[in-house]
Amino acid sequence: MKWNILSYAVAAAIVGHSALASANEEGLFRLDFNIRRGNSKRDLIEESTDGAYFVKRDGFVDMELKNERTFYLTTLKIGSNKDENGVLVDTGSSDLWVMSHDLKCDQAPPSSKKRGVNLDRRHIEAGSRSIPTKSSPIKDAVENKAWWNPFGSGGSTVTTIISPGFQTDSSGAGIGQEAPSNTCTQYGSFNTENSDTFQRNNSASPFQIEYADGTSAVGIWGHDDVIVGNVTVHSMSFAIANETSSDVGVLGIGLAGLETTFSTRGGGGYTYENLPIKMVNQGLINKNVYSLYLGKATDSSGNILFGAIDHAKFEGDLITVPIINSYASAGYTEPIRLEIIVNNMTLSSSTDEVTVTSRSYSAVLDTGSTLSYLPSALFTRVGEALGGSYSSAIGAYLLPCTSSSNIKLTLNIGGMDIDVPLTDLLLRGSSSSSSVCYLGILEQSSSSRYMLLGDNILRHAYVVYDLEDLEISVGQVVFTDDEDIEVITSTVPGAVRAADFSSTSVSPGETETSLTDHIVVSGTTSRSTSTSTGSSSGNRNSGSFSLLREAIPLKFVAFAVSFVALVALV
Structure with missing residues (x-):
C-alpha cells in the first residue's frame, strides 16, 4: 500500500445505497461506493451522500469499487451497536483496524513516501533467532523499535514530491503532535463499551503498525460481529486504534503471513482468519479467492468479486x-x-x-x-x-x-x-x-x-x-x-x-x-x-x-x- 502526493488529485470512494443486484438474492453481496475527491486524505470533498451495501450472490461476494486515481473506501458496521466505520480496502496489507471513539489523533507529516511498498530486510533480524514460525515471529531490527512496518521505507530518504498547482496539507506538524481537531474519526469510530458482543483479546500483544509515509497506529485487539451490507461476519478479529496519525482505518485482504500478529515483537506470533478466510469458513464463498476489476481511468467504478470470476x-x-x-x-x-x-x-x-x-x-x-x-x-x-x-x-x-x-x-x-x-x-x-x-x-x-x-x-x-x-x-x-x-x-x-x-x-x-x-x-x-x-x-x-x-x-x-x-x- 502506498500513499503519494504526486497525483493531480487524490480520490476516495465512500459508500452508496443504490443496488445493482437485489440484496435478498440468494448468495450475492454487492458493495456500492460514491466518490470523494481531494488533494490528501485530510481534504476529501463529498460528491454524493448516498450510503452503501454489500449483496451476496450464489457462492460469491461482489464488492463494487468506485475509483479515480485513488483510495477505495468502504463502510462496515461493527458490534451490537452497529458503529459505522469507513475503511480503505487494500490488497497490500492483511489486517482490519478501525478508530476507537476516544482515540488520540496525531498529525502526520506531509510526505510522498510509500505507504506499504517494501518489506525491507533491515526489519528482519539476522540469525537463527529471526526465523519466523507459527510461534516465533520476526524480530524488528531497527533500534528498539516496536513497530511492525510491513513494507518499510526502503532504506533511503524519499524526496517529497509535490504537484505544482495543487494544494497539499498545509500543516507542518509531525507525528507525535496532536491534530487541531479529531479529524481521524471523520470516517467513523467504534465504541467497544457500547457493544454487547465485543470481546477484547487480552492474550494478544498490542496492535502496532507504522507505514513508510510516517503514519502509524497503536491499539488493542478484539473480536466482534462485523456487518457488511446485509450479512454479518461473526467474531471477526480486528484492531481498535487508540492513537493514530492516520485519518482512516484499513481493511487488508492480503495473505495471512502479512498480518501484524504474525510478526509482533516479543514472541508468540500467530496468524488469524482475516475477512476472505472468514468468508470461506462462514460458508459465504467456496474458496479464498477474489478477482479484481478497476475499470478505465475515466470510470467511476470497478469491483472485487469474492469467490468468483467475471469472464466478460x-x-x-x-x-x-x-x-x-x-x-x-x-x-x-x-x-x-x-x-x-x-x-x-x-x-x-x-x-x-x-x-x-x-x-x-x-x-x-x-x-x-x-x-x-x-x-x-x-x-x-x-x-x-x-x-x-x-x-x-x-x-x-x-x-x-x-x-x-x-x-x-x-x-x-x-x-x-x-x-x-x-x-x-x-x-x-x-x-x-x-x-x-x-x-x-x-x-x-x-x-x-x-x-x-x-x-x-x-x-x-x-x-x-x-x-x-x-x-x-x-x-x-x-x-x-x-x-x-x-x-x-x-x-x-x-x-x-x-x-x-x-x-x-x-x-x-x-x-x-x-x-x-x-x-x-x-x-x-x-x-x-x-x-x-x-x-x-x-x-x-x-x-x-x-x-x-x-x-x-x-x-x-x-x-x-x-x-x-x-x-x-x-
Whole structure:
C-alpha cells in the first residue's frame, strides 16, 4: 500500500445505497461506493451522500469499487451497536483496524513516501533467532523499535514530491503532535463499551503498525460481529486504534503471513482468519479467492468479486503464475505478500519498439498504490526511452501531455502480454492547460529491486488472486459493463498455467546495459543518445530534448523547487 502526493488529485470512494443486484438474492453481496475527491486524505470533498451495501450472490461476494486515481473506501458496521466505520480496502496489507471513539489523533507529516511498498530486510533480524514460525515471529531490527512496518521505507530518504498547482496539507506538524481537531474519526469510530458482543483479546500483544509515509497506529485487539451490507461476519478479529496519525482505518485482504500478529515483537506470533478466510469458513464463498476489476481511468467504478470470476472482463485465457516467496531466506515457508514474476518489459508504438528489460523482476501487486514504482535501473530506462526530462527537484520524468496516444508499455507475465497505454500513465502537472505531464511511474528506493504495480497499471489487467493455492491469474482487461460471472469452487475457470510456472527466479542484480533506442513521442523535435546504464540517477537525461526544454517554463521549475524546499522546512 502506498500513499503519494504526486497525483493531480487524490480520490476516495465512500459508500452508496443504490443496488445493482437485489440484496435478498440468494448468495450475492454487492458493495456500492460514491466518490470523494481531494488533494490528501485530510481534504476529501463529498460528491454524493448516498450510503452503501454489500449483496451476496450464489457462492460469491461482489464488492463494487468506485475509483479515480485513488483510495477505495468502504463502510462496515461493527458490534451490537452497529458503529459505522469507513475503511480503505487494500490488497497490500492483511489486517482490519478501525478508530476507537476516544482515540488520540496525531498529525502526520506531509510526505510522498510509500505507504506499504517494501518489506525491507533491515526489519528482519539476522540469525537463527529471526526465523519466523507459527510461534516465533520476526524480530524488528531497527533500534528498539516496536513497530511492525510491513513494507518499510526502503532504506533511503524519499524526496517529497509535490504537484505544482495543487494544494497539499498545509500543516507542518509531525507525528507525535496532536491534530487541531479529531479529524481521524471523520470516517467513523467504534465504541467497544457500547457493544454487547465485543470481546477484547487480552492474550494478544498490542496492535502496532507504522507505514513508510510516517503514519502509524497503536491499539488493542478484539473480536466482534462485523456487518457488511446485509450479512454479518461473526467474531471477526480486528484492531481498535487508540492513537493514530492516520485519518482512516484499513481493511487488508492480503495473505495471512502479512498480518501484524504474525510478526509482533516479543514472541508468540500467530496468524488469524482475516475477512476472505472468514468468508470461506462462514460458508459465504467456496474458496479464498477474489478477482479484481478497476475499470478505465475515466470510470467511476470497478469491483472485487469474492469467490468468483467475471469472464466478460478479460479477453482470451488467463495465465496463472505462482505467488513467489521472496522472503524464504528469512525463514518464511510461504509467501507473505502478493508478488509475482514479470518476465520482460517493452515500450512500443505503431512504428517502434524498445526493450526496456529482458530480465525477470519480482513485482508486488498493490491496489493501495495509486501510481507504480520501478527499481532505479528500470525507472531510468523507461524515462529515457520516452525521451523524458528528469527533474531531480520533484523526482519524476516530465513528458509532453500531447505524447502519442499509440505508445504503450507492455509487461510480460508468464507469457501473457499486458498492454498499458502511455496516456494512462501521464499526470498533468500544474493546471488543466499545462503542456507538461508527469510520468506516473516513480522510482523505488535504492535498496528495493522489485517493481510495485499500482492502480495505473493494474487497471489494465484482470487479476484473480487465489490466496488458497498461492497463485495469481492475469489477463488483458476488457472494459465493459457486461457480466459473465462464474463461481470458483476449485481451480480458476478459464485459466491456464504458464509454461514456466515452476520458475520463480529473478535476474541477479539490477544493472542494465546502455539504452540507445527511443520511442518517438509526438511533438519531440530532437533526440540524443543516452549512455546511461540506468543504475544511477546521476546519469539521467535532465533535458536533452528541445521540446521538453521549451515546454517547461522556468517559473514552473522554480515553483517546484521552492515548493519542495518549503515543505522540507515545515
